[in-house]
Amino acid sequence: MKPLLYLLAFSFSFYITKAQGDYNPVELSENLYVIVNPEGGNIAFLVTRKGVLVVDAGSSPINGEKIISAIRTVTIKPLTHLILTHMHGDHIYGISGFPEDIKILSHINLEKNNAELNDKNLTNYKENIFPAYLANLKLQLDSVSDKESEEYATLMESYNTNVDYFENIKNIKFRKPDITFEDYYLLKLADQRIMLEYTGPGHTNDNIVVKFSNHNVIHTGDLVFNGSFPYLIVEHGVDVYNWIRTLDDLYKENIYTVIPGHGEIGRKIALKDQSDYFRKLSHEIEALKNAGYTLGEIKEKIDINDYDLKGNEDQFPVNIEVIYTELVNKGRGWWEF
Ligand SMILES: [Zn+2]
Known part of the structure; x- marks a missing residue:
């Protein structure tokens, strides 16, 4: 396995083609919504009297902004809390699109993972890999003699999409979480109780689940890839044994709806399927x-x-x-x- 290319493919490959799908929020339970993010991990948000809590930030500054616009079709209340489920770019790189005073919450390992793994990858991507990729695309484009051909048009579209994407990722800026925890953290917001829980390493060594106690809904982050093959990354602390045990334990709990990291919203059975x-x-x-x-x-x-x-x-x-x-x-x- 080549970690760098592998990780980059994981975080960024979906940008090479245009994103499909829409950002329409779906209300799962009273005031609790989900956005099946076409360009990154799934988003949940809870509207309370005291403000809006959001789970995950999307994959890039532009993706983050689109998510916020979608939230704004439902409520004009201030965005007060942002929970990050784990370190992967497709869940956290939308942060810079969020308000500066939003309180960010995560597992204690996320900050370290970001500094030690993500930052280096991102810098290399911005400074070396993506410019080289664009230069190569440009060479291909220039080598096509018939500028009226379909081949030229396709390459040109790909080139423009990638140039836009490069601009987008140049603006990625991670922000340190304001609140971190080791095992669990109970957040009380107006009349709502939101439990953040670390059940040990699974998909990563910083993956948390978010339980919306008043709604019997859980956001699992990437502990559930509903309907697709999961990503297992050794460098990020994957532990399949503990992952299975965690899902089996959660399955015994009073949960009705599962918001997976990726894929469609599921019922409780999605935990067992994984x-x-x-x-x-x-x-x-x-x-x-x-x-x-x-x-x-x-x-x-x-x-x-x-x-x-x-x-x-x-x-x-x-x-x-x-x-x-x-x-x-x-x-x-x-x-x-
Ligand atoms: Zn992930």
């Missing part, structure tokens, strides 16, 4: 490993079509590798759930 995916895959890997197959052979033998998911298919071999490695490191019988 842990069942990991359970099935890990059992398959363990059985093949015990039968003497190597990691490479296991990747060949497991059929992606046995898994009823669509999207991020390129992550499937990575999922297998990460689970295999966890299995090797943690020993036999580890997958007995």
Whole structure:
């Protein structure tokens, strides 16, 4: 795995093509809304007497601004709290579009992850990778002799989209959280109780869930990829064992609606669907490993079509590798759930 390219692809690849979908807020429960973000992680917002609380900031300054415009179609109350579910750019890089006095809340590890991992990647992306990518696109464009051709028009559109996107990411500016916590944090806002909880490493070592206690709704961040293959990134502290355990524990709770990090809004079963995916895959890997197959052979033998998911298919071999490695490191019988 090449961490840098991998991470950049994760955070930015969807910009190379134009975003689809709209930003219309959907009311899930009284005063609690969701925006299925077409350009980043899903957004939740809760309108209270004392102001608006938002979960996640979107993927870029422009995406953040679009999210705020969408919120403004519902309420003119001040945006007072912004909760960040985890360190990934598609959930936090919209911050600069938010008001400067909004209170930002996150797990204690997020700030460190941002400083040690995100900042370096972003700088390299801005200073080296993206300018080189644009220069290459420009060369391709110039090499087309027929400027009236469809090929030229397609390349030109791609070039312009990328130039716009480059301008957008140049303005990304992370802001330090105002409130951080280790295990949990209870926020009382007017008559609403919002519980922020860290259940240990799963998707990342800073992923939190946000429970809207008055509504039986949970925002899971990327602990749930509803309907698509999940991203597992070793450098960000992925822990599939604990991820499964967390989802199984949450499934026992009084939850009705699940806002996933990505994908459509689900009922409680979305939690179980995600842990069942990991359970099935890990059992398959363990059985093949015990039968003497190597990691490479296991990747060949497991059929992606046995898994009823669509999207991020390129992550499937990575999922297998990460689970295999966890299995090797943690020993036999580890997958007995
Ligand atoms: Zn993520």
